[in-house]
Amino acid sequence: MATHQPLPNQPAPVTQRGVIRWLRANLFSSWINGLVTLVVGYYLLTMLIPLIDWAFIGAVFTGDGVDACRPGKACWIFVEERFGFFMYGFYPEALRWRPTLAFALFALAVVPPFLPLPGRLRRSVAIFGLTGLPVGGYILIAGGVFGLESVDTSQWGGLMLTLILAYVGIIAALPIGVALALGRRSEMPVIRGICVIFIEFWRAVPLITILFMASVMLPLFLPEGVTFDKLMRALIGITLFQAAYMAEVVRGGLQAIPKGQYEAAEALGLGYWRRMRLIILPQALKIVVPGIANTVISLFKDTTLVLIIGLFDLLGAVKSTLSDPAWNNVMAEGYLFVAFCFWVFCFGMSRYSHRIEKQLDTDHRQ
């Protein structure tokens, strides 16, 4: 008998691999699917081609002023010319390196989860991001000390203001939210009651009302002569509003932790705060990373509401230039630019939270 010779492996038939296989499986798996693919594809093309032509092919990217624009095509010169204003609002041009530097530091503090750094370094960067950065960033942007020229908050604006509102809102709302969540599960009725009332009150009121109250009504109740920075009032309003949402997200995580974890921690003799800090919160917060990301993204977009109290965030800054008579009909470009900026940041946050989720996953559950 002849010795067995293994046959060489052969490539799969051409219809079973690569692009063709993918097309067959996903787009043309039956004649109905094939038809739908063709119809949808046709309409997509008829809509996309003019859009691409408007936004890119026929659009004007460089040039001088409104005269360089072509009718019926996008005029990105408008965005280019006002870019500084969109980014910084009325912040003095000569001092704009200060917020830029602050945001560069911010980027540095945010990047570490993506790098293979030793745990200790990563932790100190995180602590810096939560404590040193807000203080340092404030000093850089507001000035008034260390020989930095003071810039009034009424001059802050644009994307810079959007980021500040979102960042401070998140950084401050998270610890308050955690405290409220713990308080709502407390065995002490007074503490529980206060937390429930706080959460239910702030969650039941629209953010726009809170901002309005903070900017218009609060001054009425304050003693005469006491004034509060407008931005500060908006920040406090946003923070408390978000804290209430955050509290409920975190509470969801706390409730998902099995009772046995609480009991095991108690049986080891750990006190309440240590149980929470070492055992319960690390697990609970890990569970609710998607929920926190959700809240953060919605907060980021909600910051546009400060428009109604006269703060010029990115949307406000763009909107205020649209009525400029020197530029006719640049509304689409302006709003698209805003949408693009928001999308970039929100998508970034979404990916970031996925990354953190992966990194924290040590459960190895099957």
Add this chain to the structure above:
Amino acid sequence: MENNGTSFEAEALTTPVESAASDESIIQVNDLNKWFGDFHVLNSINLDVQKGERIVICGPSGSGKSTLIRCLNHLEAHQRGQIVIDGVELNEDVKNIEAIRREVGMVFQQFNLFPHLSVLENCLLAPVWVRKTPRREAIEMAMHYLERVRIPEQADKYPGQLSGGQQQRVAIARALCMQPKIMLFDEPTSALDPEMIKEVLDVMVELASSGMTMLCVTHEMGFAKTVADRVIFMDGGQIVEAAPPRDFFTRPEQPRTRDFLEQILQH
């Protein structure tokens, strides 16, 4: 009872462990009463445990055996009666509760390891945060106990990567790392696959022979025969009978005990 087959295996495995019980009392329970709502779950329990004594508590489900040992480290609060552990009375005073929990280790049916911490970190928690042992010393001690439960090589893994038997042995090591005077076991083998029961029982037998005061709620009658100084049978929230294993298994006094033993030792 399903785990009878394994009970007999364990029975055949080991020769009785010599008693280390002294006549110094470490746990006193007087007239302990507890209710869950209207349900009288513990009814006038009196129990005195000597230092080094090994007690096995058995009984049908709902008889209050788990609740009894959970009262001893205040995972459950009692409503009437007195519990004194190592000279400290257990009441609502948080300081007393924490003092007692430092001396009492507990092993749960569901292991309850902390999934976000490695095996070693699980073992370090109590020594570092409760006992304030310097970290290096605590690591040495944790490794010592992990060796004693025969899984030092798993120190850097996470609980989710271990088998049930390994997890339960880590849980025992974690409790031992606090260097408790008393160990409570709440059905430590009930959630395990039959093959893994033995590895956990072996560790418990070894621990018993080292002179640890142990209270075990278990259905492993082989374990009871081998290591217990006293077997306590509970039913309806009361202690029906308490006797050394030889008497308990061969000539139980109460008819209720005989019924129970017949049920679980039949096969």
